[in-house]
Amino acid sequence: MTAIGDLDRVDCWMRAVAGTLLAFGLIGCGASTSPCQLAAEHVASCLGETTGTTTGSCDADGAASILAQSCEQITGASGKFDNVITSLICRITGHFCPTPSASIPPLKYGEASADQIAAEASEFEGYAMQIQQVQRNNQQVHGGAIDRGFHQKTHICVQGQLDVDPNRPDFAQFGVFAQMRSYPIWIRFSNSVGYSQSDALPDTRGMAIKVQGADGYAAVQDFLGSTAPTQLFPDAKGAMEYALMNSDPDPLVYPKYLADNPSIALGVAKYATTFPLITTSLVNQDFWSSSVISLGPRAVKFNYQPCQDKVPLDFLTSEYLSDDLKARLAQQSICYNFRVQFQADTGSTVATPIEDASAAWTTPFYVVGKITIPQKSSSDIEEESAACASMSFSPWNTLAEHTPLGNTNRARKAIYEASRANRQGH
Numbered sequence: 001m002t003a004i005g006d007l008d009r010v011d012c013w014m015r016a017v018a019g020t021l022l023a024f025g026l027i028g029c030g031a032s033t034s035p036c037q038l039a040a041e042h043v044a045s046c047l048g049e050t051t052g053t054t055t056g057s058c059d060a061d062g063a064a065s066i067l068a069q070s071c072e073q074i075t076g077a078s079g080k081f082d083n084v085i086t087s088l089i090c091r092i093t094g095h096f097c098p099t100p101s102a103s104i105p106p107l108k109y110g111e112a113s114a115d116q117i118a119a120e121a122s123e124f125e126g127y128a129m130q131i132q133q134v135q136r137n138n139q140q141v142h143g144g145a146i147d148r149g150f151h152q153k154t155h156i157c158v159q160g161q162l163d164v165d166p167n168r169p170d171f172a173q174f175g176v177f178a179q180m181r182s183y184p185i186w187i188r189f190s191n192s193v194g195y196s197q198s199d200a201l202p203d204t205r206g207m208a209i210k211v212q213g214a215d216g217y218a219a220v221q222d223f224l225g226s227t228a229p230t231q232l233f234p235d236a237k238g239a240m241e242y243a244l245m246n247s248d249p250d251p252l253v254y255p256k257y258l259a260d261n262p263s264i265a266l267g268v269a270k271y272a273t274t275f276p277l278i279t280t281s282l283v284n285q286d287f288w289s290s291s292v293i294s295l296g297p298r299a300v301k302f303n304y305q306p307c308q309d310k311v312p313l314d315f316l317t318s319e320y321l322s323d324d325l326k327a328r329l330a331q332q333s334i335c336y337n338f339r340v341q342f343q344a345d346t347g348s349t350v351a352t353p354i355e356d357a358s359a360a361w362t363t364p365f366y367v368v369g370k371i372t373i374p375q376k377s378s379s380d381i382e383e384e385s386a387a388c389a390s391m392s393f394s395p396w397n398t399l400a401e402h403t404p405l406g407n408t409n410r411a412r413k414a415i416y417e418a419s420r421a422n423r424q425g426h
């Protein structure tokens, strides 16, 4: 399997080769036989095949690179492809793609035992009461109605679509990603705190999506992403204690809590300096699940990666994140790749634990879908956002194939339900 970093280096090198070849007039997309076709034929003849069909659009840079490879390089000394060359050939010709069999990720491992999970139930009842206390505290300090315990402020909430990626690996073909489909979805962008504050203040941001049924397939699946790749606390106990302290109406409680818990104070400082708490635009922003969910028999974290070019910060006002999204959507659609990463094949939970939501996984990402928000006017955005106001998003609005995993996620079931019930009054 070729790492993304390798591909980036190869891309850079490919461009240099292509530039040289183009400068000497050796290739060109305007030629009667396209460079992609030539590259495909070159590969086919090196491999003793007779055809060299191309798929997809012409990638002149990649084709130039393939054309520059001698047969010896393409077939390798032992008659096998080198990984990097193989992936280039696959990308240009659509043929000879490496089979992922060597890198099939492990089945999920490292979950808490059934006894541990059973023992958590009474703790979670306590967290449900605590989140309602947080909601009351937020109301007392910031005014307004009882609202979401976290992620109160909506930037925009609009309709879009999720398209399953045709090249997702076999081992990712479960649940929403089992079959090639295009799902209608709702997408809600939010700030993380449980009250309304200026977008110019530091905060992590949320992007929740709600997948709806398509083609007679009744998918009901929410995916919740945040701009923080990891959680501040490994489990829900720490997170709830922190939430209560931070929301306390007595302004002395939170500083005292940090002074009494220097490791937490250090963690907060590290968190605040590591992650993007001020963002130029949400169209530039990656979002992560940070916690773990199932993908059929395996465990994954997921990520939404922006697919458009980065844009500069235009303005930094109290509503700049929604103003920016509205201005961009008036001009063009925006999109994110939906990617998943699997546990490491080590048989140890140290590298890719399920139960510790504060641990970063460094395993490779696979694209499994694409989220698109089509171009739309500000008035359409406002109308859709109003229709979405009464919706609730939760990782537990889920298909069995995407069951949330780990202590943080198990606790979220009771916490989100208590927060929703408290603000909706039933």
Ligand code: HEM
Pocket (backbone or CB within 6 Å): 131, 147, 148, 149, 150, 151, 188, 189, 190, 205, 206, 207, 208, 224, 225, 226, 231, 235, 236, 239, 240, 243, 288, 289, 290, 291, 357, 392, 393, 394, 408, 411, 412, 415, 416, 419, 420, 423
């Ligand atoms: C123990 C840890 C967590 C607690 C206590 C917590 C709590 C909450 C609560 C109370 C809500 C509002 C629910 C409602 O009233 O509808 C919420 C919303 C949200 N949470 Fe969490 N959460 C936790 C972990 C996470 C994690 C790991 C993520 C990772 C992505 C996340 C992302 C979000 C998002 C995006 C929303 C907004 C959903 C929407 O748009 O309605 N949370 N959270």
